[in-house]
Amino acid sequence: MNAPQKVSEAIAAPVGILAELTHRCPLACPYCSNPVELDAREGELDTETWKRVFSEAAAVGVLHAHLSGGEPASRRDLVEIVKHCHDVGLYTNLITSGVGISEARMRELADAGLDHVQLSIQDAEAESADRIGGYKGGFARKMDVAKWVNEVGIPLTINAVIHRANIARAGRMVEFAVELGARRVEIAHTQYYAWAYLNRKALMPSREQVEKAVAEVEAMRKTYAGKIVIDHVAPDYYARYPKACMGGWAKRTLNVTPHGKALPCHAAETIPGLEFWNVRDHSISDIWFNAPAFNAFRGDDWMVEPCRSCPRKHQDYGGCRCQAMALTGDPRNADPICHLSPHHDKVAAIAATFEEVDANVPAADYVYRTLKTQAPVA
């Protein structure tokens, strides 16, 4: 079923695979990065297929396996999958809400060879956290899971997505991560794709709030030097140049959805006309080197001006293709975050919506993430 392998020397091996084992999740965070149209349980890849995917990934040079979702613990075969990843030499990272992990299961995961746990928190306060996640008691469960991760000796990262309802505690979340025994903390301001895009009005903080929060977290690098590593993703609306999104399109990592579709990034399906291959039909190696969607924005032949003649084109690769698509209607355009983009005014318009946010006026209700009902159109 696979075409003969044509290994291009120009394409470097992938370093990471993000496996969305399932889109099922007990939480309903309104900024979830999963697509608005979620994959149903029926049609999820089975255990043997996932094992083959990880074996193929390791063989082609992947180093890190990120087991994600949805909530990966919603898969009954999670321990078996972790063990397989470990056996084929992958560094295995579990990205979890913590809900669905008991103390016994944590020990099984540790014995299976799990290397790292990234635990999300929705806020540093229980009531607010449970409201944001749409799951009562979730916060308390996470506190237990953090304790068990420490007990089995696996390094812990705390991940906090920042938005209007918790931005006042952005700095507090760093302290809280230290209290939970984390070695790393990710403070990530919401990126407005997928569910977060639907909920933009309810999630967006004011510019003043953003600036205060960013300064607060940056100041903590000094306070906690050697104690916790802070990874800080600040909003890019005020930047002069775009970020090297994904470290370049199909240059470092690939995603696999619950139903087996291989994507260069989790928002890639928002770009019309791309042909994605499924791991049911193609090996990871075949997908990485030959899938049309992966080759669509490799190199620089696809670029248009101002990127084409730009001296920074191999530094930032023109920024994010999905953002270019969303804001300019053409994924080949420069990411309009760039001040050289002729569409930069679109970003200024978004930045201006921050200015209009009045932090004293209550935010709108969330459209909670759900598999069951069709999400309303924004």
Next chain:
Amino acid sequence: MSEPAAISSDSKPHLPRGMHLKHDATRGEWLLMAPERVLKLNAVAVEILKRCDGKATLGEIVDQLAAAFAADRERIETDVRALLAELAAKRMVDL
């Protein structure tokens, strides 16, 4: 880089769980695998980290390297301290 912290010569550096040295066959190089990070290691760093087993003290590691590579002990000690201080700041080595 910032001033290397004063690490005691009696400290027994080791890689905590979740950190490992890996020889990567695909790329033909030594890597330090870390949570969400991969560090490419040069030959000196590999020799140092191979000896960070939680049993050998920093002083013993320097002695071993000086003997193995017939090199100046003081220079080796500077290298070892600089590497360990840098990795400890990233929470990648425990002292």
